[in-house]
Amino acid sequence: MTQAPIPQNVDFDADLIRRYDTAGPRYTSYPTAVQFHEGFAAEHYRAQAEASNASGRPLSLYVHIPFCDTVCYYCACNKVVTKDRGRARPYLDRLYREIGLQAALFDNSRPVEQLHLGGGTPTFISHEEMAELMTTLSSHFQLLDDDTGEYGIEIDPREVGGDTLALLRRLGFNRLSLGVQDFDPRVQRAVNRIQPASQTLHVLEEARQVGFRSISVDLIYGLPLQTPASFAVTVERMIEAGPDRISVFNYAHLPERFKPQRRINERDLPSASDRLLILQQTIAQLTEAGYVYIGMDHFARPDDELAVAQREGTLYRNFQGYSTHAHCDVIGLGVTSIGMVQDCYAQNHHDLERYYARIDAGELAVFRGVELDADDRLRRDVITALICHFRLDFRDVEARHGIVFGDYFERELQALAPMQADGLIELNDAGIQVSPKGRLLIRNICMVFDRYLRESRAQRYSKVI
Numbered sequence: 001m002t003q004a005p006i007p008q009n010v011d012f013d014a015d016l017i018r019r020y021d022t023a024g025p026r027y028t029s030y031p032t033a034v035q036f037h038e039g040f041a042a043e044h045y046r047a048q049a050e051a052s053n054a055s056g057r058p059l060s061l062y063v064h065i066p067f068c069d070t071v072c073y074y075c076a077c078n079k080v081v082t083k084d085r086g087r088a089r090p091y092l093d094r095l096y097r098e099i100g101l102q103a104a105l106f107d108n109s110r111p112v113e114q115l116h117l118g119g120g121t122p123t124f125i126s127h128e129e130m131a132e133l134m135t136t137l138s139s140h141f142q143l144l145d146d147d148t149g150e151y152g153i154e155i156d157p158r159e160v161g162g163d164t165l166a167l168l169r170r171l172g173f174n175r176l177s178l179g180v181q182d183f184d185p186r187v188q189r190a191v192n193r194i195q196p197a198s199q200t201l202h203v204l205e206e207a208r209q210v211g212f213r214s215i216s217v218d219l220i221y222g223l224p225l226q227t228p229a230s231f232a233v234t235v236e237r238m239i240e241a242g243p244d245r246i247s248v249f250n251y252a253h254l255p256e257r258f259k260p261q262r263r264i265n266e267r268d269l270p271s272a273s274d275r276l277l278i279l280q281q282t283i284a285q286l287t288e289a290g291y292v293y294i295g296m297d298h299f300a301r302p303d304d305e306l307a308v309a310q311r312e313g314t315l316y317r318n319f320q321g322y323s324t325h326a327h328c329d330v331i332g333l334g335v336t337s338i339g340m341v342q343d344c345y346a347q348n349h350h351d352l353e354r355y356y357a358r359i360d361a362g363e364l365a366v367f368r369g370v371e372l373d374a375d376d377r378l379r380r381d382v383i384t385a386l387i388c389h390f391r392l393d394f395r396d397v398e399a400r401h402g403i404v405f406g407d408y409f410e411r412e413l414q415a416l417a418p419m420q421a422d423g424l425i426e427l428n429d430a431g432i433q434v435s436p437k438g439r440l441l442i443r444n445i446c447m448v449f450d451r452y453l454r455e456s457r458a459q460r461y462s463k464v465i
Helices: 015-019 042-054 083-103 125-138 164-170 186-191 197-209 229-242 259-263 272-288 305-312 351-360 372-389 394-401 410-415 417-421 436-447 450-456
Strands: 059-063 111-120 150-155 175-181 212-222 245-250 292-293 298-300 314-320 319-325 329-333 340-341 344-348 366-371 392-395 426-428 429-436
Touching: 015 272, 015 436, 042 340, 042 366, 059 083, 059 125, 083 329, 083 344, 083 351, 125 164, 125 292, 125 329, 164 197, 164 272, 164 372, 175 186, 175 197, 197 212, 197 229, 197 351, 212 229, 212 272, 229 272, 245 272, 272 292, 292 436, 298 305, 314 372, 329 344, 329 366, 372 392, 392 394, 410 417, 417 426, 429 436
Parallel strands: 059 111, 059 329, 111 150, 150 175, 175 212, 212 245
Antiparallel strands: 245 298, 292 298, 314 319, 329 340, 340 344, 344 366, 392 429, 426 429
């Protein structure tokens, strides 16, 4: 199928969205994390890591810092809420030992093209500890010293001191992700995240001044006390600030799973119709301001690397979201982190005690994961193409995997017929092209190719919109 230009517009069809608004995976991996199992152990990961060395692929490091000073009621991340900064020391001591254990599995000639510090709040640790962490990483892995790598860190603007950003830039970070959520003080009080707009905007401007190449911000719609009018003000102020990327996530209220959410008054949550209106107007505001809809809540400036990668067909998706480094093996470091190496996904223990125990025993902290078979790799390629590029070329898939697409996916192609009738996709013998009105429902389209979802719908996911 000739690659048509990716449509940079999104058609918002409220009736279609209501009809298709079911729960489903976000496809930061395939198979998704619900398929991870404890039959996959450290020895399986070690074998996959050693096998990956033959490829010579570059590496991507994800480092998880779990600590937060205060709890945000909406948060569903794996975190440890504490005001005791001293708790970072025993964690870092174990993290450094894990770095050594992991590094021993990989050829030291493999460059680290991508590095990301997430959490929690990475800047919970002191400046000295941050410098120590980067020194430890560089002593075990081949970090790039010419600023060509994509080295990012998540920032809570409330944790930024006078010289924090300058230090991070000197240490090699060149990308920044800011948690914002909403500028409305009423909403901030309702979710226990008091963060004045002036504070956030000051950090964003300072990041530019000290030379960060890319700045992204996270917003959340569907929070208590939000209205279409109030959130429009937040979006407009963010457009004026001009970050390179803006993510607009849908708040999933699951208090039975995430205890902090029980402090949110459900009566204060926006109605389903208001949430749709907020989403519709946010898309309109951002696209009219020149941002490109990348997919799955993400927007970027046309010259941003995500937008360029999407146009060039090299965009990828992993546990950190959309990525430009599809060719890297991802090493997860720290409690609860997930790696993607060779033909496996591997996850570390969720809680500190078990993580500490494994590291203290001189063992990898991997406790579950999954090894991909040929069908997994095939379906991952299909889902990745759709969710990243909104198109699928059957001949490309056939050439890579040695199948006849129409025969292998006969059942799936039949299941796509209603979506074609509804105008979500254009389907022919050459491939699939997702229409502008289908882009918001890309998760639904990908779900058709998810074998595990078809076999068992018992798992709970967030709503697709």
